[in-house]
Amino acid sequence: MSVGDYIRNSQIWKSVFRHPAPTDRRNRVVVMLTNFFLHLHPVSIKQQGIALSYTWCMGGITFFLFLVEALTGVLLMFYYRPTLEWAFYDIQALRDVQTLGIMREIHRWGAHAMVITVWLHMYRVFLTGSYKPPREFNWVIGVLLLVLTLLLSFTGYLLPWDQLAIWAITVGSNMARAHPFLGGEGPGFQLLNMGGYDLITNASDAKFMLLGGRFVGEATLNRFYILHCVAIPVVVSGLIAIHFWRVRKDGGISQPL
Amino acid sequence: MNPHPDLTSGVLHGLGWYYLILFVMNLLWTVRSFKVDGEFKKSTPILGGMPVATVWAVLTSILLMLSAAHFTGGSSPEKFMIRLPEWFKNPVDAYFANPVIYFAGSVGLYWAMIRFREWWVQDTVAYTMLQLSLIFMGLSLSDYDFRQIVGKPDNVPIVAMLFIVSFLTWIYFKRAVDNDNRIAQGRPLFEQENNEKVLVWPDLVYIELICMVVLTAVLVFWGIALEAPLEEPASSVKTPNPSKAPWYFLGLQEMLVYFDPWLAGVVLPGIILGGLIAVPYIDFNKGGNGYYSFKERSFAISTFLFGFFPLWIALIVLGTFLRGPNWNFYGIYELWDVHKVVAANNVNLSEFFWNSPLFSWMYGGLPKGDSFMGSPTLTLLLRESPGILLTLGYFALLPPLLGLTVLRKYFVKMGILRFLVFSNLALWMAVLPIKMLLRWAFSLKYIVGIPEWFFNI
Numbered sequence: 065m066s067v068g069d070y071i072r073n074s075q076i077w078k079s080v081f082r083h084p085a086p087t088d089r090r091n092r093v094v095v096m097l098t099n100f101f102l103h104l105h106p107v108s109i110k111q112q113g114i115a116l117s118y119t120w121c122m123g124g125i126t127f128f129l130f131l132v133e134a135l136t137g138v139l140l141m142f143y144y145r146p147t148l149e150w151a152f153y154d155i156q157a158l159r160d161v162q163t164l165g166i167m168r169e170i171h172r173w174g175a176h177a178m179v180i181t182v183w184l185h186m187y188r189v190f191l192t193g194s195y196k197p198p199r200e201f202n203w204v205i206g207v208l209l210l211v212l213t214l215l216l217s218f219t220g221y222l223l224p225w226d227q228l229a230i231w232a233i234t235v236g237s238n239m240a241r242a243h244p245f246l247g248g249e250g251p252g253f254q255l256l257n258m259g260g261y262d263l264i265t266n267a268s269d270a271k272f273m274l275l276g277g278r279f280v281g282e283a284t285l286n287r288f289y290i291l292h293c294v295a296i297p298v299v300v301s302g303l304i305a306i307h308f309w310r311v312r313k314d315g316g317i318s319q320p321l
Numbered sequence: 322m323n324p325h326p327d328l329t330s331g332v333l334h335g336l337g338w339y340y341l342i343l344f345v346m347n348l349l350w351t352v353r354s355f356k357v358d359g360e361f362k363k364s365t366p367i368l369g370g371m372p373v374a375t376v377w378a379v380l381t382s383i384l385l386m387l388s389a390a391h392f393t394g395g396s397s398p399e400k401f402m403i404r405l406p407e408w409f410k411n412p413v414d415a416y417f418a419n420p421v422i423y424f425a426g427s428v429g430l431y432w433a434m435i436r437f438r439e440w441w442v443q444d445t446v447a448y449t450m451l452q453l454s455l456i457f458m459g460l461s462l463s464d465y466d467f468r469q470i471v472g473k474p475d476n477v478p479i480v481a482m483l484f485i486v487s488f489l490t491w492i493y494f495k496r497a498v499d500n501d502n503r504i505a506q507g508r509p510l511f512e513q514e515n516n517e518k519v520l521v522w523p524d525l526v527y528i529e530l531i532c533m534v535v536l537t538a539v540l541v542f543w544g545i546a547l548e549a550p551l552e553e554p555a556s557s558v559k560t561p562n563p564s565k566a567p568w569y570f571l572g573l574q575e576m577l578v579y580f581d582p583w584l585a586g587v588v589l590p591g592i593i594l595g596g597l598i599a600v601p602y603i604d605f606n607k608g609g610n611g612y613y614s615f616k617e618r619s620f621a622i623s624t625f626l627f628g629f630f631p632l633w634i635a636l637i638v639l640g641t642f643l644r645g646p647n648w649n650f651y652g653i654y655e656l657w658d659v660h661k662v663v664a665a666n667n668v669n670l671s672e673f674f675w676n677s678p679l680f681s682w683m684y685g686g687l688p689k690g691d692s693f694m695g696s697p698t699l700t701l702l703l704r705e706s707p708g709i710l711l712t713l714g715y716f717a718l719l720p721p722l723l724g725l726t727v728l729r730k731y732f733v734k735m736g737i738l739r740f741l742v743f744s745n746l747a748l749w750m751a752v753l754p755i756k757m758l759l760r761w762a763f764s765l766k767y768i769v770g771i772p773e774w775f776f777n778i
Contacts, residue, residue, distance in 0.1 A: 239586025319611025
């Protein structure tokens with residue numbers, strides 16, 4: 065008996081994989097049903113659902129990039145301190161000193177790539193008419209995931225705390241100031257007042273809520289850090305689960321039922 | 322020494338590699354052409370009927386020589402001959418570098434992409450366009466200012482995106498043209514012909530595994546080759562010029578040229594997202610579900626492509642590569658000079674209206690203060706009434722009018738609520754091009770301009 069057979073017949077191996085290797089048709093079916101990670105997929109699938117020239121693989125790539133971002137992001141969180149004193153210098157050290165500083169490069173390029181692949185995924189879904197009944201609502205979830213992907217990237221943009229970061233966020237968050245009714249320089253904010261006192265000022269408007277202050281400062285860094293590392297990823301994970309679940313329930317990625 | 326040299330030893334070396342890659346690419350393509358087009362069977366209309374494969378062989382050898390020349394010319398970059406001449410660069414910057422030509426060009430490209438789809442989806446045509454754009458980029462990289470904008474680390478993904486989007490659009494149109502022909506001839510669709518059920522293990526899980534390995538390799542290689550940008554430590558007193566949002570929001574920042582932040586930054590993005598969410602509910606067409614086609618849903622596809630290309634991708638490229646200090650438009654070979662002055666003398670619609678001969682004679686120019694019924698508010702509203710009426714008419718009167726005339730077909734099929742949502746979204750989509758045209762044709766600033774209330778349209 066070879067070593068391989070010995071391992072595969074051991075109690076430990078069999079406790080993890082409860083069936084023989086998927087080399088024949090029966091076991092190829094069984095593996096899909098018994099493996100937690102694989103059970104996302106059906107047992108068999110229409111050829112067009114997996115043809116690269118049809119799917120472009122963009123949804124799958126986006127999900128994989130999300131996992132890469134989560135992994136590299138957690139590694140970066142071990143090192144990076146989101147304070148005015150340390151944020152910039154921690155990133156600088158990642159670039160110049162740290163052995164695994166390349167995690168930051170992978171994290172940033174992966175983030176750019178993820179924004180692009182989300183667009184391309186939507187592009188493909190539109191061009192193949194895959195949002196048509198019965199998949200209307202999954203398209204809506206997809207649009208929400210698009211927004212959250214952009215917000216993830218936007219909140220992460222601030223964290224290196226360099227000139228590029230704070231001015232990009234300043235330009236972006238100036239939009240919040242102009243929010244109709246809720247922004248301190250938006251149309252109609254004067255209408256929200258009580259007994260002559262404005263409810264919306266530049267210390268209580270949408271921009272202030274986003275930044276935690278009148279300008280991009282330490283409170284903003286903390287706020288964006290929590291949004292970037294905890295709040296948005298949790299919501300995204302939930303929506304991804306629903307997105308995938310509905311693909312199965314709606315009968316695959318495309319084509320009428 | 323020129324502080325901004327067009328060519329340095331490093332650049333020449335890099336371009337040597339660039340042309341070497343192009344050489345390998347074209348070598349493979351020549352072999353393919355020899356096999357597919359045949360040795361002498363297919364000939365080109367140019368060059369006295371030279372066989373297609375020969376043309377590619379000539380290009381391939383030129384690229385090899387170019388590569389060799391760049392590798393050996395590194396010792397004296399000042400004297401190196403192969404570079405874009407000034408007589409080419411200067412007119413490009415002088416005559417083509419303005420938003421009007423840029424936007425008109427992108428709309429023209431969009432139109433041509435759809436109109437001539439059967440022509441450009443052919444392999445040889447598409448490959449020729451790819452090579453032309455790659456060679457154009459290689460030549461342009463010999464320019465210092467072009468390198469500054471294209472080579473910025475954060476901009477590299479955008480350049481890559483342009484090629485990927487073009488490639489995928491080509492795949493789409495190729496498949497769509499094929500399927501449209503199949504439908505016309507009554508043959509089954511490509512997607513129906515190849516749609517057996519297969520087992521997920523191994524057919525899908527192996528695709529996923531290979532995909533993950535390749536992507537990981539790409540990311541690691543990309544991370545090693547290109548350092549993530551890190552500028553000086555943040556300083557709230559040193560404002561960079563230009564200050565730019567992250568690249569994927571630059572289409573929105575570009576809209577700030579034409580609209581105030583409350584529209585460009587809040588309302589229009591909201592409409593874009595609302596419109597995307599509404600798509601499955603207003604598209605009543607049952608055709609084209611689960612296969613590529615153009616003719617079956619030409620309206621939906623054309624509208625989406627218009628939103629995606631001229632109004633999104635093209636504006637991002639504009640905002641990223643062509644907008645410099647003070648958000649001025651700079652040519653691709655132009656130095657980002659902070660002191661460039663662009664005359665901007667824009668006028669509000671109310672000024673056009675009240676200062677026109679008729680109304681300045683009747684009313685004596687722009688209504689001011691509380692001259693109308695003793696009320697400042699009413700005077701403001703009177704002053705802006707032309708713009709307010711136009712805007713209300715645009716959003717309230719046009720939809721029913723369109724529904725009863727040109728879009729009657731849609732109105733009947735969609736029902737009133739769906740049609741009103743659809744027509745309003747379509748009108749919102751047209752808002753940016755309309756404002757652009759008004760700005761360029763009449764230097765129009767605001768249609769409704771009430772800065773007192775932060776309410777400018």
